[in-house]
Amino acid sequence: MSNTENLLEFLKSRRSIRKFKPQSPPRDLVLKAIDVARFAPSARNSQPWRFIIVEDTEIKSKLASIHIYASPLKNAPLAVVVVCHVDESPTSYMLDCANATIYFLLAVHALGLGAVWIQTLRNIEEIRSILGIPENVIPVAIIALGYPDESPSPKPRKPLEEVVFMNKYGVRL
């Protein structure tokens, strides 16, 4: 396979990982992935993101109980919470921080770690109170993180022809 094909295959091979080995990835590795996330695009290059690394097991277990789909945090040795300064990018903060989150997830994948994005948007106040996040800052994603202990098969994707239109909405390829 050519280098380009390898890179495209790498992008397609990311999976959400929900089962983790007990040992925690070293902090340097986590910082390496956050370092990459800083290179995500943002409106006016505002970079409204901040990253909270959660190593504390008590705080992590509080996050694990915000809703049932947060349960991967129970066996993840680490969490990284992506939070967003609304005032730094008032129109696009959610998009900017989602961009940083996916950059982080891809960097994690490149480093041989596993992760899953945990929904935050129905539990903003609860998460704010657990992590001491101020009013002008929104938690956009909690990432459960660790060494993968499963290799899930790919989730189905809508076919290309279903998601592409030509020139106007609804006109198929």
Ligand SMILES: Cc1cc2nc3c(=O)[nH]c(=O)nc-3n(C[C@H](O)[C@H](O)[C@H](O)COP(=O)(O)O)c2cc1C
């Ligand atoms: C905004 C967002 C919220 C998500 N919330 C959760 C969640 O709370 N719990 C969970 O286990 N997975 C969550 N996921 C992961 C999705 O279920 C997963 O990305 C999707 O099923 C596709 O699988 P894949 O990531 O392996 O390709 C979330 C993903 C996104 C982008």
